[in-house]
Amino acid sequence: MTEIAIHIKLFGAFRKFGDALDFSVPAGSTVAAIKKVMSEFIKGKESTLVFDSVLANDNAVLPDNYIFEANAKLCILPPVCGG
C-alpha cells in the first residue's frame, strides 16, 4: 500500500507540541483517519481536543470525509476564540 507524507502545522493549544507534526498514512486516508493518527501523537487533554478541531489547507477547512491520495501540507485548527 502506498504511504503518503502528512505535514500538519500546529496552532493555539497544540503549539506546546511544536510548530508542526510529520507522519505517514496510507494513500486514501480521510481527514477523520488522519485526526485519529494525530491523537496518538498528542498526549494529555489535547489528545481529545483533536476531535473538536478541524484540518485545513491554506485555502479552506476540510470535511472529515475528505480523502488524501498524495502528500499534503495541512494545519489543525482547534476551537477558535478571537476578538
Add this chain to the structure above:
Amino acid sequence: MIQSIHTSVSSNFLNIQNAYDFVSDPAHGAVDLFIGAVRNHHEGKPVTGITYDIHDELAVKEFQEICMEAQNIWEGIKIYLSHYKGKLDVGGISVIIAVSAAHRTEAFEACRYIIEELKKRAPVWKQEHYELGNSEWLPGHSLMANAAQLEARLLQEDKKTQKSSGGCGNGACGCGGRK
C-alpha cells in the same frame, strides 16, 4: 475603484485613526467603532496579558467573507477590520472594527454582526497569562459545524456541476473527487 473593505492581521499595534480614515466617507453620516481590548481579569483570575495566535491566510480570507456578507445585508457600508497577532499587555487593542454607513442603524448592526461572526469563525486563538506566571489557552467555538456546512454546500455545488457538465462526482473524470 475605491475600496470599501479592508481586512488584515497585524503584528504592529493597531491604530484607531487608520480605521476611521479608511471608512470615512462624505456620503456616510455614521461611523461605528468596535475596539477589543485585553482586560485584567477572567473568571476571577487576574490576567496580565494575552498572546493571540492566528492562521494569517485563513483568517484574512474569513474576515473578507464576513465583511462581504455584511455588505450584502447592509448595502453601501464601508468596513475596516484588523486583528492583532502576538502578545499584548492589559489594555492593549486586540481588534478594531470600523463600519461607516449613511445612517447609524446599519453601522451599529453591521459592526455587531462582524464581531460576533469573527468570534465564531475566524482562526484566532488566545493564550491568557496570569499573575502567577502560568498561562492557559482559552476554550472556544469548534469549527466542526462550519466544516459540515461547507461540505453540504460543496455537495450542492457538485450536484449542480454534474448536472451541467456530466461530471462523475468521484474524481475519475477530474471533477474534484470529493466524497
